[in-house]
Amino acid sequence: MNLLVVGGGGREHAIIKKLKENPAVETVYALPGNGGIAQDAVCVPEIGAKDIDAIVDFAVAHAIDFAVVAPDDPLALGCVDRLHEAGIPCFGPDAKAARIEASKVFSKNLMQKYHIPTARYEVFDAPEKALDYLRTASFPIVIKADGLALGKGVLIPQSLAEAETAVKSIMEDKVFGASGNQIVVEEFLTGPEVSVLAFTDGTAIAPMVSSMDHKRSGDGDTGLNTGGMGTVAPNPCYTPEIARVCMDTIFLPTLAAMRAEGCPFKGCLYFGLMLTPDGPKVIEYNCRFGDPETQVVLPLLKTDLLAIMQAVENETLSDLSVEWSDGAAACVILASGGYPTHYEKGKPITLPAAFPANVTCYHAGDALTPDGQLVTSGGRVLGITASAPTLEEALRDAYAAAETVEFEGKYLRHDIGQRALRALKG
Template sequence: MKLLVVGGGGREHAIIKKLRENPAVETIYALPGNGGIAADAVCVPEIGAKDIDAIVDFAKAHAVDFAVVAPDDPLALGCVDRLHEVGIPCFGPDAKAARIESSKVFSKNLMHKYHIPTASYQVFDDPAKALSYLRTASFPIVVKADGLALGKGVLIPQNLEEAEAAVKTIMEDRAFGDSGREIVVEEFLTGPEVSVLAFTDGTAIVPMVSSMDHKRAGDGDTGLNTGGMGTVAPNPYYTPEIAQVCMETIFLPTLAAMRAEGCPFKGCLYFGLMLTPDGPKVIEYNCRFGDPETQVVLPLLKTDLLTIMQAVESETLADLTVEWSDGAAACVILASGGYPSHYEKGLPISFPSAFPANVTCYHAGDKLTADGTLVTSGGRVLGITATAATLAQALSDAYAAADTVAFSGKYMRRDIGQRAMRAMEG
């Protein structure tokens, strides 16, 4: 079989490595891929993830048997719709279903209409009306751009002055472009956060192992928000009892709501949850695998990934038993110094001769030079993931391996998983 994976980051590398385990897979094309992915797939760097016409033309020309559209932008732009039009089976939602992530207004209104627990909220398309409302609000409060904003369109003002600045940034300065035409202003929730990715064919749903992300750049959850500095799985706060509540009050109702709205969701649906004193509530949906959550969840998957993805496409997921490994996984992100603000690119990366058998290096932001040297090309450069019987061992092994990789300005958080460890001890 010939597969195509759209995207070029650590998430896509994790998907590609898992797909390669199926003996029927002959070739995987990565569009655009990256320097490290080139060891596991045929990268096509000249075709970007948002170049839908070129992706479809390439898939037809290379007789691709199955495609995986991983990032949010091409999903929102209808990449799956277009591939289906030319007869190529796909994993991922169509554009109508991808609105669950690409429009915060759509997803909040969906939850309100179908009584899915989430934070109370208001929607504004007029900056003056938003500011008038905020003058009566209690803080902290959450301000979200409606559309996709590379994970940076959520601001948490601590006071009115910061709230006014947030509205100006999103709606007037258009820092996130047209994504800021509307905003959602919502209640600030408290409690442990949990990420749950789930396979779904629109009716059946198979939650994956839960995970915990670490968004802030600095130790102790300080500094700027990033795309994620590390993850662990499973999340100790996500007990079987809470999982059952989520299935009954959030997961199944969300699928039923999407079907009722005429846009059934097929693919990977990501539930960003807050375990509040009033029970689990949805912070956000994503219409795809999370990054870097994928890098700790897929290594624990025992069932063949391609088989699952094909069952999602054919809507036969209920007939499949999906199995997971016991134990834990930990991912430590190696970032460029200065990320998520200014950072240098083009810095050579040195690796150990080999990583231990339980450690995988996922490539996120690097590229190959003309002479075959891997150099940095992004803020999040590598994800070092270890699996082990216990989270403590997985963390120890991930950090030990991370210390054997070198590039100028290399930065990593040193406290990934410590909150989870304290929760397990408590």
């Protein structure tokens, strides 16, 4: 089989590595891929993830048997719709279903209409109305750009002055472009955060192992929000009892709501949850695999990934038993100094001759120079994932492996998984 994966980050590398475990897979094409992914797939750097016409033309010309559209932008732009029109079987939601992430207003209104637990909220399309409301609000408060913003469109002002700055940057300065034409202002929830990714064919659902993300750039959850500086799985806060509550009050009702709205969701649905004193609530939905959650969840998957994705496409997921390993996984992100603001690119990367058997290096933001040197090309450069029987061992091995990678300006958090370890110890 010839497969195509749209995207070029650490998430896509994890998906590609897992797909390659299926012996029927001959060639995987990555559009655009990156320097490190080139070890595992045929990268096509001249076709970007948002170049839908070129992606479809490539898939047809290369007789692709199955495609996976991983990032949010091409999903929202209708890449799956177009591939299906061309007769290419594909994993991922169509554009109507991708609105669950592509529009925060759509998703919040969906939850309100179908009584899915979430934070109280208001929607604004003019900065003056938002500011009038904020002058009567209590802080901290959450302000979200309506559209896609590379995971950075959520701000948490601690005061009215910070809120005024946030509204101005999103709605007037357009730091997120048209994604900031509307904003959602919602109450600040407290409690442990949990990420649960789930395979779904629109009706059946197979939740993946839970995970815990670390969004802030600095140790102790300080600094700016990022795309994610590391993850661990499973999340010890997500107990079997909480999982049952989430299935009954959030997961199944969300799928039913999407069906009722005429846009059934097929693909990977990401539930960003807060375990509040009033029970689990939805912070956000994503219409795709999380990054870097994928880099800890897929290493624990025992069932063949391609078989699951085909079952989702064929709407036969209920016939498949999706099984997971009992151990734990930890991913430490190695970022460029200065991320998530300004950082330099083109720094040579030195990797060890080999990583330990339980460690995988996922390539997120790197490129190959004409002479074959791997260099940095993004903010998040590499994700070092270790799997082990316990979380403590996985963290130890991931950090030990991270020390063996060198590039100028290498930056990492040193406390990934510490909250999870504290939760495990009660």
